[in-house]
Amino acid sequence: MIGKLNHVGVATPSIDESVAMYRDLLGATSITDKWVMPEQGVWVCFVNLPNSQIELIEPYGDKSPITAFLEKNPKGGQHHVCFEVEDIIEARDAMKAKGATVLGEPRIGAHGTPVIFVHPKNMGGVLVELMETPKGDHH
């Protein structure tokens, strides 16, 4: 079912500082501007690599879902892994049929296509995002 590893989600207390680190220390050359996703409670930007991306996420607002993660990991850290799937409804139904706990209903993610999250307890301790591959993306 799963296709490409779309991105690794990395929580950070400061996207600006993380962008500087990826640019100046690791030498990443393609990094998007940040933008707010109010409904998700995060600022987001992407570090583009030749085959995949690092998604940097910083809390936005009082009810950000990554606030607790950053309290446990004040410097930030790996928050989730996102795999592409062809059809998010099929993927959700397959996950549920196999007994996995899907967190919430499909919603539009940072790439403009629907995503779901699967509970880490079913995924070897990893918070897994499943994201519908953007139409027209034939890579």
Next chain:
Amino acid sequence: MIGKLNHVGVATPSIDESVAMYRDLLGATSITDKWVMPEQGVWVCFVNLPNSQIELIEPYGDKSPITAFLEKNPKGGQHHVCFEVEDIIEARDAMKAKGATVLGEPRIGAHGTPVIFVHPKNMGGVLVELMETPKGDHH
């Protein structure tokens, strides 16, 4: 400097159980056999995705470097991210010159090329592996 996202390292108390999860729950179709890397203190196998890999690592021996991680995260979890670099010595020297803490000397990693690890305190809380791109890999 950094090139492709070679893999996400995921620690697990049981590679066999994790393989079953990636195969049966997530539908991964290409997963290598596991093998031991005694000097690294891990069992390892790879879940192959179209553009990248998940590296599953399970402790091997009494002094495995991932034992402490699994004590904190008994179900397993995201352990490191591996980026490719063209030249591991140049990468190591660049990291040191910029003040990052490189853990140990270059050694041969799971893909047969030299790797180093950079301390999470310099990498936004993420343990970063830098791996020399295999020669002849022109992807």
